[in-house]
Amino acid sequence: MTAVEQAIKTLKEHGYKYTDKRENMLSVFAAENRYLTAKEVQLGLKERYPSISYDTIYRNIYTFVELEVLEETELNGEKMFRFGCKHTGHHHHFICTNCGKTKQIEMCPMNFFETQLNGCQIESHRFEIFGKCENCS
Known part of the structure; x- marks a missing residue:
């Protein structure tokens, strides 16, 4: 489908x-x-x-x-x-600021941020990196 x-x-x-x-x-x-x-x-x-x-x-x-x-x-x-991204598994995106194309980022920085937010209860997160892709740079 x-x-x-x-x-x-x-x-x-x-x-x-x-x-x-x-x-x-x-x-x-x-x-x-x-x-x-x-x-x-x-x-x-x-x-x-x-x-x-x-x-x-x-x-x-x-x-x-x-x-x-x-x-x-x-x-x-x-x-x-x-x-919506159909890729299974936890991941984030690089988004080209010129053409809007995306690339998957498999690494998640939440482990670092969790140590910085001691005592806080994180309910969700979203991590996006913006820049120019190889075709637009």
Whole structure:
């Protein structure tokens, strides 16, 4: 099952109806396979849906995030989204600030931080490194 098919199945399981716009929006994420802004998604849909509103895109993206179909990050004050990582096992990401592509980082720095936060109860964490990938640097 493709990522788009799985996402549509998840939407249906949570009571959301299927629409061509939602499928095409998810297809933009699948084709790009990187973090995208809502504006980039709107540009990707412009030819097929010239009048699609930014609000419609943003509202659907946040539905996808809520259902854990997409994951989000923030770069330079702007929210960016991509399909949730299907890699199993605990890992983190390097994110290119130019093209939005990601690379997995297998090492987790939490052991260091746990020693610095004595007495604190850590509930979750997220570790991302930002920079330029080998193609953009």
